[in-house]
Amino acid sequence: xxxxxxxxxxxxxxxxxxxxxxxxxxxxxxxxxxxxxxxxxxxxxxxxxxxxxxxxxxxxxxxxxxxxxxxxxxxxxxxxxxxxxxxxxxxxxxxxxxxxxxxxxxxxxxxxxxxxxxxxxxxxxxxxxxxxxxxxxxxxxxxxxxxxxxxxxxxxxxxxxxxxxxxxxxxxxxxxxxxxxxxxxxxxxxxxxxxxxxxxxxxxxxxxxxxxxxxxxxxxxxxxxxxxxxxxxxxxxxxxxxxxxxxxxxxxxxxxxxxxxxxxxxxxxxxxxxxxxxxxxxxxxxxxxxxxxxxxxxxxxxxxxxxxxxxxxxxxxxxxxxxxxxxx
Ligand code: SAM
Ligand code: SF4
Numbered sequence: 001x002x003x004x005x006x007x008x009x010x011x012x013x014x015x016x017x018x019x020x021x022x023x024x025x026x027x028x029x030x031x032x033x034x035x036x037x038x039x040x041x042x043x044x045x046x047x048x049x050x051x052x053x054x055x056x057x058x059x060x061x062x063x064x065x066x067x068x069x070x071x072x073x074x075x076x077x078x079x080x081x082x083x084x085x086x087x088x089x090x091x092x093x094x095x096x097x098x099x100x101x102x103x104x105x106x107x108x109x110x111x112x113x114x115x116x117x118x119x120x121x122x123x124x125x126x127x128x129x130x131x132x133x134x135x136x137x138x139x140x141x142x143x144x145x146x147x148x149x150x151x152x153x154x155x156x157x158x159x160x161x162x163x164x165x166x167x168x169x170x171x172x173x174x175x176x177x178x179x180x181x182x183x184x185x186x187x188x189x190x191x192x193x194x195x196x197x198x199x200x201x202x203x204x205x206x207x208x209x210x211x212x213x214x215x216x217x218x219x220x221x222x223x224x225x226x227x228x229x230x231x232x233x234x235x236x237x238x239x240x241x242x243x244x245x246x247x248x249x250x251x252x253x254x255x256x257x258x259x260x261x262x263x264x265x266x267x268x269x270x271x272x273x274x275x276x277x278x279x280x281x282x283x284x285x286x287x288x289x290x291x292x293x294x295x296x297x298x299x300x301x302x303x304x305x306x307x308x309x310x311x312x313x314x315x316x317x318x319x320x321x322x323x324x325x326x327x328x
Contacts, residue, residue: 002253002254002255002256003055003256004055004056004255004256004257004258004300004303005055005056005057005058005256006056006058006059006060006227006256006257006258007047007051007056007058007059007060007257007258007259007260008059008060008062008257008258008259008260008327009043009047009059009060009061009062009260009327010062010063010064010066010259010260010261010262010326010327011043011061011062011063011064011066011068011069011072011075011262012032012037012063012064012065012066012068012069012262013029013031013032013063013064013261013262013263013324013325013327014031014063014064014065014068014324015063015064015065015068015093015324016065016068016093016095016096016130017065017093017095017128017129017130017135018128018129018130019115019117019127019128019129019159020126020127020129020161020164020193020196021127021159021161021188021193021196021197021323022192022193022322022323022324022328023129023192023322023324024192024193024195024196024322025129026195027192027193027322029322029324029325032262032263036263036280037262037263038260038262038263038264038280040071040074040075040078042264042280042283043075043260044075044078044079045283045289046260046264046279046283046292047059047079047082048082049289049292049293050279050289050292050293050296051296052082052084053293054293054296054297054300057084057085057086057087058085058086058087058088058089059079059085059087059088059089060088060089060090060091061075061076061079061088061089061090061091062090062091062092062327062328063091063092063262063324063327063328064262064324064325064327065092065093065095065096066090066091066092067092067095067096067097067100068096072100072104073100073103073104073107074107076088076090076104076107076108076109077107077108079108080107080108080109081108087111087225088108088109088110088111089109089110089111089112089113089225090104090109090111090112090113091112091113091114091115091157091328092112092113092114092115092142093114093115093128093139094114094115094116094138094139094142094143094146095135095138095139095142096142097112097114097139097142097143097145097146098138098141098142098144098145099145101142101145101146101148101149101151102145102149105149105150105151109151110151110152111151111152111153111155111224111225112146112151112154112155113155113156113157113184114139114142114143114146114154114155114156114157115156115157115158115159116139116140116143116156116157116158116172117158117159117160117161117165118136118165118168119168119171119172119175120136120168121133121135121136121137123164123165123168124136124139126164127161127164127165143156143181147179147181152180153180153182153223153224153225154180154181154182155181155182155183155184155223155225155242156172156175156181156182156183156184157184157186158172158183158184158185158186159185159186159187159188160185160187160188160202160203160208161188161196161200161202161203162200162201162202162203163200164200166203169185169208169211169212170211170212170215173212173215173216173234173241174234175239176233176234176237176238176239176240176241177234177236177237177238177239178238179238179239180238180239181238181239182223182231182239182240182241182242183239183240183241183242184229184241184242184243184244185205185208185241185242185243185244186244186246187202187203187204187205187244187245187246187247187248188200188202188203188247189202189246189247189270189323191270191271191322191323191326192322192323192325193322202247204245204247204248205230205243205244205245205248205249206245206248208243209232209241209243212232212234212241216234216235217234217235218232218233218234218235218241219232219233219235220232220233221233221240222240223240223242227244227256227257228244228245228246228251228254228255229242229243229244230242230243230245231243246270252269252306255269255303258299258300258303259326259327260279260327261325261326261327262327263280264278264279264280264281264283265277265278265279265280266279266296266299267326268299268300268302268303268306269303269306270326272306275299275302275303275306276299277295277296277299279292279295279296282295
C-alpha cells in the first residue's frame with residue numbers, strides 16, 4: 001500500500017455546467033447550503049492541523065466547479081504558501097479560467113487539469129447540457145490562457161462516451177503533437193448516471209490506446225503528477241497521452257489519495273460511501289484537531305483494506321452522490 005499523502009478538496013458542489021455524465025438530467029443534486037460548506041478557515045485548519053501532521057503534502061482543488069468559489073485565489077495562495085505544501089493542483093472546467101489564470105498562477109498554483117471532452121462546439125454543448133453559444137470557445141480561451149501563463153504540466157481531461165464523442169479520439173490525441181499539452185483519457189464511470197451509463201456503455205483505455213496506436217504508434221512516457229495514469233506518447237509529440245483505467249484495472253495498491261467533500265465528508269475511496277467520516281460536524285462540535293487526526297488515521301487504516309473492486313455494492317444506484325458532489 002502506498003503512503004497516502006494526497007488530499008483532493010472539493011471547494012463547492014455547484015457547477016456552471018451540467019455534464020451528462022456527471023450531473024445528469026433528473027439527478028437529485030440537493031446543493032449544499034452555504035452554511036454547510038466548509039469555510040476557508042475550516043479548510044485551512046483541517047489541512048494544517050489534521051492532514052499535514054499525518055504526512056499529507058499534496059493537494060488538489062476541485063468541485064463542482066472550483067472557480068465558482070469566490071475566495072478561490074486567496075485559498076490557493078494560503079495553501080501554496082504553507083511550508084509543507086509540496087504540490088498544489090486544480091481540476092476545472094476552464095469556463096471562468098481565462099481572466100483568472102494569471103492570478104491563480106501568481107497565487108502559487110502551478111498545475112492545472114482542464115476538462116475538454118470535445119473539439120466540436122456542438123458536441124461540447126450537448127455534453128455539458130447547456131446550449132448557450134460560445135461555451136466551447138470560452139473554455140478554449142481558458143486553456144490558451146493557462147498555457148500562456150505557464151501552467152506546467154497542463155493536462156486536459158477527456159471522458160469518452162460511446163456515440164457521443166468517441167469519433168474525436170484521434171483529433172483530441174493529435175493536440176499533443178504540436179503542443180506540450182497532456183491529454184488524459186478517463187474511463188467513464190457509473191456514478192449517479194445510471195441511465196446514460198446503461199444506454200451508452202463505456203470504452204476501455206486498452207481500446208482507446210489501440211485506436212491511437214494504429215494511427216501513429218505509441219511509446220511509453222511519463223509526466224509529473226502521473227497519479228494512476230499510464231502515460232504514452234505519439235512518437236515525436238511534445239505532449240503525452242495518459243490513460244486512467246479505474247473501470248478496467250484495479251490500481252488500489254497504487255492509490256495515494258483521499259477526498260474531502262465541500263461539506264466536509266472525508267471518504268477513503270471514490271467508490272466507498274459507507275466508511276466516510278464527517279469532519280465538519282466534528283470540527284463545529286468542538287472536537288479537538290488531535291481527536292480528528294485519530295479519526296482520519298482510522299479512516300486511512302480502513303482505506304488500506306478497501307479494494308476498488310469491492311466497492312460498496314457495485315451498481316451506480318448505490319452511490320447517492322454524483323461526481324460533482326463527491327469532488328471529482
Ligand atoms: N468541474 C471540474 C471539471 O469538470 O474539471 C472539476 C470537477 S469534475 C467532477 C472532475 C473530473 O471528473 C472531470 O475531469 C470530469 O470529467 C470527471 N468526471 C465526472 N464524472 C465522471 C464520470 N462519471 N466518469 C468519469 N469521469 C468523470
Ligand atoms: Fe461540472 Fe465538472 Fe461535473 Fe462537468 S464534470 S458537471 S464541469 S463538475
